[in-house]
Amino acid sequence: MPDISPDRIEEAAASLRAVTAGGTPIAPLRDTLGTNDPTTAYAIQEANTRHWLSNGRRLVGRKIGATSRAVQTMLGLDQPDYGMLFADMAFTDGEEIPFDRLHQPKVEGEVAFALKDDLDGEGLTIADVIHAIDYALPAIEVVGSRIKDWNIKILDTIADNASADLFVLGTRPVALADFDPVLCGMVIERRGEPVSTGAGIACLGNPLTATLWLARKMVAVGRPLKKGDIVLSGALGPLAPVTKGDSIELRINGLGSVRAHFG
Amino acid sequence: MRLLAELARTVDEAARTATEIPQLADSHDLGLEEAYAIQALSIRRRQERGERIIGMKMGLTSRAKMNQMGVHDVIWGRLTDAMRVEDGEAIRFDRYVHPRVEPEIAFLLKRPLEGLVTMAEALNAVEAVAPALEIIDSRYRNFKFSLPDVVADNSSSSSFVLGAWNRPDIDLSNLGMVMRFNGRPVQVGSSAAILGHPGRSLAAASRLVAASGLRLEAGWIVLAGGATAADALSPGLSVSLDVQHLGATGFTVK
Numbered sequence: 001m002p003d004i005s006p007d008r009i010e011e012a013a014a015s016l017r018a019v020t021a022g023g024t025p026i027a028p029l030r031d032t033l034g035t036n037d038p039t040t041a042y043a044i045q046e047a048n049t050r051h052w053l054s055n056g057r058r059l060v061g062r063k064i065g066a067t068s069r070a071v072q073t074m075l076g077l078d079q080p081d082y083g084m085l086f087a088d089m090a091f092t093d094g095e096e097i098p099f100d101r102l103h104q105p106k107v108e109g110e111v112a113f114a115l116k117d118d119l120d121g122e123g124l125t126i127a128d129v130i131h132a133i134d135y136a137l138p139a140i141e142v143v144g145s146r147i148k149d150w151n152i153k154i155l156d157t158i159a160d161n162a163s164a165d166l167f168v169l170g171t172r173p174v175a176l177a178d179f180d181p182v183l184c185g186m187v188i189e190r191r192g193e194p195v196s197t198g199a200g201i202a203c204l205g206n207p208l209t210a211t212l213w214l215a216r217k218m219v220a221v222g223r224p225l226k227k228g229d230i231v232l233s234g235a236l237g238p239l240a241p242v243t244k245g246d247s248i249e250l251r252i253n254g255l256g257s258v259r260a261h262f263g
Numbered sequence: 264m265r266l267l268a269e270l271a272r273t274v275d276e277a278a279r280t281a282t283e284i285p286q287l288a289d290s291h292d293l294g295l296e297e298a299y300a301i302q303a304l305s306i307r308r309r310q311e312r313g314e315r316i317i318g319m320k321m322g323l324t325s326r327a328k329m330n331q332m333g334v335h336d337v338i339w340g341r342l343t344d345a346m347r348v349e350d351g352e353a354i355r356f357d358r359y360v361h362p363r364v365e366p367e368i369a370f371l372l373k374r375p376l377e378g379l380v381t382m383a384e385a386l387n388a389v390e391a392v393a394p395a396l397e398i399i400d401s402r403y404r405n406f407k408f409s410l411p412d413v414v415a416d417n418s419s420s421s422s423f424v425l426g427a428w429n430r431p432d433i434d435l436s437n438l439g440m441v442m443r444f445n446g447r448p449v450q451v452g453s454s455a456a457i458l459g460h461p462g463r464s465l466a467a468a469s470r471l472v473a474a475s476g477l478r479l480e481a482g483w484i485v486l487a488g489g490a491t492a493a494d495a496l497s498p499g500l501s502v503s504l505d506v507q508h509l510g511a512t513g514f515t516v517k
Contacts, residue, residue, distance in 0.1 A: 183507040185437035187455035197325075197456040197490070199439030199507070201448055237451075251455075253437045253507060 002035045009040070013047035016160055019103065019146035028147055030155040036076070041158035042221070048161065049084050060230055061085040062218065063141065064210050065162040067203045067234030075154050080204065082214055083162025085230060091168040096263040099244040102165050103144030107242050107260065108235035109186045109196060109250040111207045112139035112169055115231070119215040120224040129212045132225075135173030136181075138255045140188075140248070141232050142166050143239065167232055170258035179254030181207050186236035190248045198237025200252075207233035267297060271304030274416050277402035278305075283360045284402055288409040298411035299475055306341045306417065314343040317484055319472065320397060321464045322418040324488025325456040334410050337458070339471050340418030342484060348424045353515045354398065356498045359421060362400040364496055365489035366442045366504045368435065368454055368461045369395035369425050372485065376469040377478035385466040388479075391428035392435065394506040396442070396514065397486055398422040399493055423486060426504070426512030436460045439507040440490050444500055450491035454506070461487040 012029050019025055029044070030036045053059065065081045066072050072079070091097055099105070116134035144165030147156045157163045181200045188196040204210040210233045218224045225231065242248060242262055251257040270287055277284045287293060293301075306316070322338040323329050348354055356362070373390035400421035403412055413419055438454040458464050464487040469479050479485060496502070496516050503513035 180439070180507060183439040183441065183505060185439035185453035185455060185507055187437050187453050189455075189459070192459065194453075194455045194459050197453040199441060199451050199453055201439070201441050202451040205448070237453075251437050253434075253439060253453075 002037050002040060004033055004035065004040050008033065009043050009047055012044045012159060013051065016146050017048060017051065025103065025146055025148040028151050028153070028156050029159050030153050033155070036153050036155045038154050038158055041155040044159035045083065045161055052086060058087040059084060060087045060090060061232070062214055062225065062229070063162055063164050063232040064214050064234040065157065067210050075152065075157060077154055080210060080213060080234065081158050081162050082217060083164040085164065085167065085232065089164065089166040091166055091260070093168065093171050093258045094261065095168070096261050097142065097166065097168070099262045102142060103146050104150055105142050105144050105165060105242050106239040107188060107248060108141050108143065108239050109188050109198070109237060109252060110139045110141050110235055111181060111200065111233050111252065111255065112137045113211060113231045113233060114173070115225055115227055115229045118224060118226050120219060122219065124212065124215050124219065126208060126212050129208055129215055130176060133176055135175060136179065136255060137173060138170040138250055138252045138258045139232055140168040140250045140258055140260045141235070142168070142260065168258055168260045170256055172256050174255050184255065185253040186250070188240055188248055188250050190240070190246060195240040196237040200236055202236050203234040210234045267300050268304055270415065271301045271308065274301065274402060275305040275308045278417070281358055281360050283404045286403050286408055286412045287415055288412050293411040293415065295411055295414060298414035301415035302340065302417050303475065306343070309343055309345070314345045316341055317344050317347070318342040318486070319468060319479065319483065320418060320420045320486040321468055321488040324458050324464050325490060336410060337467055337471070338410070338414050338418045339468060340420040342420065342423065342486070346420065346422045348422050348514055350424055350426055350512050351514065353517045354422060356496065356516050359398070359400045360402055361406055362398050362421060362496045363493035364396055364398050364442070364502055365493040366440045366450060366452065366491055367395040367397050367489055368457065368487045368506070368509070369393045370465055370485040370487065371428060372479055372481055372483050375478050375481050378469060378473040380466050380469045382460065382462040382466045385469060386431065386462045389431040389465070392431050392433065392509060393428045394426040394504050394509045394512045395486055396424045396502060396504050396512055397489065398496070424512050424514045426510050429509050433508050435462060438509060441505050442491065442494070443503045444494065446501070449494050452491035454490055456490045457488050464488050
């Protein structure tokens with residue numbers, strides 16, 4: 001980890017919060033700090049997580065980002081990244097999303113998992129993950145960037161809570177055994193036009209594999225996944241831009257559909 | 264007409280001998296109608312050599328393909344029996360100019376389809392559906408062409424491989440598809456990328472061929488169009504496709 005003082009970490013974290021509070025997007029933090037180091041980036045993210053938790057936001061889950069090779073190559077990563085999901089980021093199927101709260105938004109289609117057990121301890125396996133999953137839901141993740149023009153590299157996106165903004169969950173839970181997480185087709189439609197298509201395998205080969213990565217990582221960093229947590233396991237296809245007034249529908253074959261309205 | 268016949272001979276010879284040619288549009292002012300006339304004449308030359316028409320293909324049906332080719336229209340081409348490669352067979356790389364492959368869905372018709380039809384009518388004429396890989400091979404240098412160029416060149420169609428036929432009572436609107444090279448995923452998509460539903464492509468096929476005085480015949484195979492961008496083939500590759508609910512198909516390149 002490069003020599004970045006705690007003050008500068010706090011400063012960077014505060015500069016991101018200022019954008020969340022309504023400020024204009026900022027210049028890439030990697031330039032401001034002169035580093036693209038992921039450890040520094042997670043330190044900034046963690047500073048904000050602590051800030052939000054002490055200010056009463058409730059942690060309800062995690063998101064996994066950079067789950068496709070294309071995105072990893074774009075960012076210069078060789079593994080996924082993660083961010084925190086707070087209760088106020090969760091929207092329900094068809095609920096109106098205040099567009100003005102978003103930051104250069106784009107949408108992606110994902111499989112969300114809800115956990116019925118903690119995923120803690122060393123040496124977690126895929127079987128542990130499968131046992132711990134209560135059900136799956138289709139989820140639209142609305143990503144955003146507090147960095148100007150989405151000019152992001154590893155440090156920028158990780159520091160910025162993995163470019164999370166909010167997410168929309170479907171309401172018909174599906175058991176793991178009742179859909180194919182690898183070959184399930186995914187489409188996002190806007191005005192009847194497919195704007196993003198893909199399949200489960202686009203997420204690290206399998207959304208469950210991505211979830212195992214996350215579960216182990218969360219144990220390693222001391223914030224293990226808990227019973228009741230939601231995991232947004234990663235995009236099944238390319239990002240699609242959205243504008244104010246858009247209404248989009250995500251369909252995942254076997255998981256059902258979910259809609260997002262941007263008012 | 265003599266000019267069209269001459270251009271048909273040019274594209275036919277290019278395909279037959281796997282030789283690249285400059286774009287026709289570089290030296291001729293061709294419209295889409297003339298381009299389809301050249302395609303018909305070039306396929307007639309194949310028929311005169313004993314090939315039989317067994318169906319048609321749709322092209323540029325996905326946003327990814329349109330972006331890749333820089334065009335914005337759905338196009339079609341003809342399939343002959345000589346273009347069919349058996350599931351699991353090896354193709355010879357030197358029979359092609361610069362072949363690419365893309366994942367598709369294939370329809371087998373049990374009844375003819377003529378002119379304007381709804382998607383429901385089109386799907387009612389379907390006997391079976393199968394996973395399909397289409398080998399596209401533009402005969403033009405650097406795979407670069409205008410819309411009339413590609414249409415004249417049988418819409419780049421070159422060969423195709425089909426998996427086993429399935430009963431058609433499957434919802435085709437959003438089937439996950441993964442194409443692998445040597446076991447590694449290279450393209451991931453959904454059948455939704457094919458005009459939102461492959462059935463729309465079949466209905467469009469019926470409408471489009473009517474402009475050339477044709478109908479889709481019972482027993483014909485219709486390739487609905489690529490669900491993702493195409494990838495370049497090279498000798499030694501093993502190519503496979505898995506389609507949700509439809510099964511798999513594949514071939515190798517030697």
